[in-house]
Amino acid sequence: MDTTATTGTEENVWGGGNRPLNASYGKLMMWFFLVSDALTFSGFLASYGFSRFKFIETWPIADEVFTHVPFFHGNYPMYYVAFMTFILILSSVTMVLAVDAGHRMKKNAVIWYMFATIIGGAIFVGSQAWEWATFISGDYGALETKGGRILQFVKADSGDRAALADFAKTIPGERTAHERKNGIWYTEEGSLPSYSLREVTEGFKANPNILIRTETINEEGEKTLLNREESLKKLSAATQVVEGANLIHNEYGSRLFADFFFFITGFHGFHVFSGVVINVIIFFNVILGTYERRGHYEMVEKVGLYWHFVDLVWVFVFTFFYLV
Amino acid sequence: MAHEHKLEIFRGLLKFKSNTQKIWGVLIFLTIVTAVEVGLGITKPAALTGSYFLGMKLLNWIFIILTLVKAYYIAWDFMHLRDEKSSLRRAVVWTPIFLVAYLVFILLFEADYIYNVYKDGFVAWDF
Numbered sequence: 001m002d003t004t005a006t007t008g009t010e011e012n013v014w015g016g017g018n019r020p021l022n023a024s025y026g027k028l029m030m031w032f033f034l035v036s037d038a039l040t041f042s043g044f045l046a047s048y049g050f051s052r053f054k055f056i057e058t059w060p061i062a063d064e065v066f067t068h069v070p071f072f073h074g075n076y077p078m079y080y081v082a083f084m085t086f087i088l089i090l091s092s093v094t095m096v097l098a099v100d101a102g103h104r105m106k107k108n109a110v111i112w113y114m115f116a117t118i119i120g121g122a123i124f125v126g127s128q129a130w131e132w133a134t135f136i137s138g139d140y141g142a143l144e145t146k147g148g149r150i151l152q153f154v155k156a157d158s159g160d161r162a163a164l165a166d167f168a169k170t171i172p173g174e175r176t177a178h179e180r181k182n183g184i185w186y187t188e189e190g191s192l193p194s195y196s197l198r199e200v201t202e203g204f205k206a207n208p209n210i211l212i213r214t215e216t217i218n219e220e221g222e223k224t225l226l227n228r229e230e231s232l233k234k235l236s237a238a239t240q241v242v243e244g245a246n247l248i249h250n251e252y253g254s255r256l257f258a259d260f261f262f263f264i265t266g267f268h269g270f271h272v273f274s275g276v277v278i279n280v281i282i283f284f285n286v287i288l289g290t291y292e293r294r295g296h297y298e299m300v301e302k303v304g305l306y307w308h309f310v311d312l313v314w315v316f317v318f319t320f321f322y323l324v
Numbered sequence: 325m326a327h328e329h330k331l332e333i334f335r336g337l338l339k340f341k342s343n344t345q346k347i348w349g350v351l352i353f354l355t356i357v358t359a360v361e362v363g364l365g366i367t368k369p370a371a372l373t374g375s376y377f378l379g380m381k382l383l384n385w386i387f388i389i390l391t392l393v394k395a396y397y398i399a400w401d402f403m404h405l406r407d408e409k410s411s412l413r414r415a416v417v418w419t420p421i422f423l424v425a426y427l428v429f430i431l432l433f434e435a436d437y438i439y440n441v442y443k444d445g446f447v448a449w450d451f
Contacts, residue, residue: 021412031416042424046431053435054442063365082362086355093351096402100343147450221373301404308402312395319391323365324384 030302034309041313044264051256058215060253062322068134081322084127091120092311099304102297114283121276128269138244142251145237150253152213167210168195168203193241215253271310278303330406350401357390
């Protein structure tokens with residue numbers, strides 16, 4: 001009866017304690033979570049691609065939207081996002097160094113590398129908050145037409161973008177924002193733009209140096225510039241002034257662009273933020289010597305996986321939002 | 325726990341003496357790739373924006389390929405996939421790649437179809 005012998009080995013296989021993938025339970029679960037999270041992010045990015053391909057001719061050009069660097073004035077496309085990318089990669093490196101130091105049971109090295117990682121993550125989240133604030137407040141201002149299209153302004157002589165403040169007239173006696181305390185008490189409206197539609201149109205008519213730029217991208221990959229007559233004709237279709245961006249209107253072009261910007265970078269920023277929080281928890285655990293007593297630093301490795309994943313996602317967000 | 329590390333990158337072209345050294349080496353490589361991407365993104369050479377391959381600008385192909393290269397080194401060296409068992413590596417990598425490729429294929433084709441409907445549908449969308 002050699003069946004008993006077979007049963008014996010089966011008990012060994014299914015009796016627990018086996019590691020067919022040579023990874024611990026916790027690490028494997030982290031990998032499963034990362035795979036499902038990767039699919040979530042892919043869904044977002046793919047739907048971004050879907051909307052962009054739908055409006056491929058009118059999609060905003062990222063170079064013209066993200067042109068600001070803190071403390072510097074002027075037009076610097078991409079530099080700040082590139083800096084953010086570099087910071088995140090660098091914090092990934094310090095994280096992997098922490099994992100490496102953990103393998104060699106060097107507690108102090110783990111502490112310092114974790115600390116550097118947290119600082120890097122904080123700089124990144126802060127930069128993203130700044131980027132959001134800049135995006136929301138906007139820089140030039142634009143008009144929106146009845147069909148929801150954005151009309152931007154360009155100076156005819158230099159070819160630079162013109163801000164509303166450069167040419168809008170000040171017409172006294174305009175209406176003010178309706179607040180809760182006036183009139184019907186339960187209604188209120190959002191803040192009014194700094195110039196009314198009439199002030200912008202009058203200013204445009206009075207200033208022959210200003211032209212209108214539509215959303216449509218021409219063969220050279222640039223936004224179409226209208227001449228003076230076309231501009232004046234287009235102007236009559238405008239229904240409101242748009243400054244900055246929210247989920248309903250934005251001055252950069254397609255409304256979906258701002259929606260996806262808030263949604264995807266926001267979801268990623270939330271991941272970075274929670275990553276920083278988890279890193280801080282593990283950081284204090286390392287200082288308290290929890291893993292020294294446990295005999296291994298695998299927890300640092302698991303958190304590290306999550307942190308690298310956040311970096312990995314950013315690499316894709318960076319490409320599809322800012323570069324392509 | 326994979327304590328022993330494979331110290332070669334670029335298919336053995338570059339071999340590092342220690343894991344720490346490999347990490348810094350990969351950082352330098354990733355930084356160079358990012359710098360190339362940003363440089364191309366700012367200058368936008370006409371030779372690359374004017375020529376197309378499979379309906380997409382050559383420049384965008386370069387961006388996407390460089391992104392995948394970066395993703396590979398982050399996953400393989402920072403996330404230690406290089407040191408894991410090949411069964412774990414394949415389960416983690418090929419599952420999303422298959423699903424994402426499928427989803428992207430469907431959505432982009434559908435979007436292109438909608439674009440054409442908007443364009444040739446005899447309905448004014450910009451009024």
